[in-house]
Each structure stands twice: as structure tokens, then as C-alpha cells.
Amino acid sequence: MAALSERSGIPVATVKYYLREGLLHAGERTSRTQTEYDDTHVRRLGMIRALIDVGGLTVAHTAEVIAAMEDEAAPVGEVLSTAQRSVSRFAATTTPLSREHARGDLERVIDARGWQVSVDNPGRAAAVDVLATFDHLGGPDYTALVQAAAEAADLVAETDLQTVLATTGGREEMVETVVVGTVLGDVLMIALRRMAQEHHARKQYP
Amino acid sequence: MAALSERSGIPVATVKYYLREGLLHAGERTSRTQTEYDDTHVRRLGMIRALIDVGGLTVAHTAEVIAAMEDEAAPVGEVLSTAQRSVSRFAATTTPLSREHARGDLERVIDARGWQVSVDNPGRAAAVDVLATFDHLGGPDYTALVQAAAEAADLVAETDLQTVLATTGGREEMVETVVVGTVLGDVLMIALRRMAQEHHARKQYP
Structure with a gap:
């Protein structure tokens, strides 16, 4: 010890x-x-x-992620999917929001990118909440931002999968890479966005 | 009331x-x-x-964000920068990590994209922590993922600024858009990444 x-x-x-x-x-x-x-x-x-x-996960959430990683019997695709779901924890919105319009908007974004996404993908509900909140707040038009975020997500996710497939340590390392790459990759994307925001704002307000 | x-x-x-x-x-x-x-x-x-x-912010953090929005005297560029910083709260890493190598890696990513980023941008320390952790864990090569995340961040940040500039409600709406667009945009990017990950994983493991 x-x-x-x-x-x-x-x-x-x-x-x-x-x-x-x-x-x-x-x-x-x-x-x-x-x-x-x-x-x-x-x-x-x-x-x-x-x-x-x-990654900012709680101890309890980390325990769940680890439990999800350890299903030895499941096929690789399923284990990766379970690992990916286990690291996704979005805030539960208690504000009463009208979501019909947002659901249609998200469907169009998914279709435009040609994504196949199951109805219970954890990202769906969170994205609908964000789009419904944009509507609800009645600020500027966020359409371009949503499209850019979808394009950005596609680019990162394709590289995510290549990174997982490039592992050589077998199934265990693949699952670890899904977990670590997803959780730390989220933080990295957000951190890099802050830097890129500063860069673009400086060009506008030198 | x-x-x-x-x-x-x-x-x-x-x-x-x-x-x-x-x-x-x-x-x-x-x-x-x-x-x-x-x-x-x-x-x-x-x-x-x-x-x-x-956005998943705490009440205390939200209070700080709102306080940061209300400096009427500062020039617009500065208010936007304060608002952007106020919404950035990354986990404080307590693991002892060697960061020298990661700092150099991040510098090369920033240079490759031609970004001008101040030394105290809140994204810097968080990105260095992620890169140092990738090194520390000794898993697969995350270089391609880091580059994809930087390209994705650039794309989103450019649209972030266009969204802010497209507001017509004056300074107050600009600041609100920075705050809401940044916090909810983070959630949206992560949510869309989950969907895109499922799509790319399905192609590999139908």
C-alpha cells in the first residue's frame, strides 16, 4: 500500500x-x-x-463510470457506447420550457450532418434544453452558432474514434481511451474555445 | 412580486x-x-x-458572473472579456503533474492556429492540465484530437463573436450574449459531440 x-x-x-x-x-x-x-x-x-x-467528475460519478467499464461480457461496440454514456451527465433543467420547436431544430441539425443518433443519446436532451433556452431568452439568432458547434462536434468526434481505434492495448485500453478522451476532451474543447474567443475578440476590439 | x-x-x-x-x-x-x-x-x-x-453553474458562481456584467464604466471590449472570464471555472488539479512538456505542446497548438492569447486566459491552465494528464496517463497519442479540438474551438469562437456583434440591443445585450452563448454553448458543444461520437462509433461497430 x-x-x-x-x-x-x-x-x-x-x-x-x-x-x-x-x-x-x-x-x-x-x-x-x-x-x-x-x-x-x-x-x-x-x-x-x-x-x-x-475532468471535474465527482467521486460517485467516477465510481459509476468505472463500474460501466467493467462489463467483460459485452461486445466492444456496446462497451464503448456504455462508457461514453456513463461519462455524460448534464444538468437537469427545472425551468418550464417549451421544447417542441427546439426538438425540430435539433432534428434538422442532425439531418443536415447526416448523423445516425438513437433517441436516448444523452446529448439529445441536453441539446434540446440549450436550444429551447435560446428560444426562451429571446436574444440574438443562435442558428449560426448551433451549426458551427455541430460541425465542430463532428470534427472532434471523428478524431475521437480514430484515437480509440489507434490504441494497441486491447479492449481495456479502448474503453479507458473513450472515458479519458471524452471527459478530458470536453474540458480541452471548452478551454481552447476560451482562447479562440479571446483571439477573435482582440481582432474586433484591439 | x-x-x-x-x-x-x-x-x-x-x-x-x-x-x-x-x-x-x-x-x-x-x-x-x-x-x-x-x-x-x-x-x-x-x-x-x-x-x-x-449551464450547470452554482448560485454563487452565477452571482459572480452577474457582478462582472455590471461594470458600466469599462469599455465594451473589456466588459466582454470580463464576462467571458467570469464564466470560466475549471477544476483545480491537485495531482502533481509535470507541465513543462504540455506547456510547449499548447504553445505550438496556439502558434499553429495563429491565435493571440494572453498569459492569464483561463483556458490556458485548463488546457495545460489536460495535455499534462494525457502525457501522465501514457495512453494513445492524442495529438490529432488536440488539433481537431483547436480547429473546432476556432470555428465556434469565430461564430461566437459574430453572434455577439449581430446583437442590436446595445452593450447590455452584448454582454448577456457573451455569458449565455459561452455557458450554454459549452453544454451544446459537449452534447453535440456525444451525438457525433455515437454516429461515428455506429459506422465502425454497426
């Missing part, structure tokens, strides 16, 4: 907490006082900290 | 809470028992709920 803490740079108390909460798999008990931890534990700890520290 | 609650669809107790927390500006006291609220209050309430419900 002390060696694992040292290798991972994570305090012993925190490692114990992750074990209790089911985020980290148990080590192999080799004697009454010794438990062996290996590279899989170091690797898993790195992923846990990435999701919590950089 | 009852009329404001009805017009906005937000319970009286919640409206009172927003007044106490400084999210909503006070109404005009017209008699001992009457306070007048106008369209600016309805509009502000809509924005507050959009940021909290759809």
Missing part, C-alpha cells in the same frame, strides 16, 4: 478511500499483513485522478 | 432568494406595500435560470 501510494503520488488514506468506494479494485492478499498491488492499480489511480481533478 | 413570479414562472420564494443573494436587482418601491418589477427583471430571471439549470 505504501509502495502504491508512492508510485502513484496519491496519499495512502486516499487510496484506501478509493478501495472502499469501489473505484479501485482490490489487491492480491499475499500474507496476513501484505497485499500486492500492480501496474493495473497504478494505471487505474491515474485515471481516477484524471477524471476527478481535471 | 406575485406578478413577476407568474411572468417568469419562478416561485416567489426563489425570486426572493435571488434578490437576497444579489443575482436579481431590486425593484422600484412605489408604496409601503408595493414594489414594481419590469421587463429587466423578467429578462434577468430568465438568464439566471439558464445559467443554473442548463
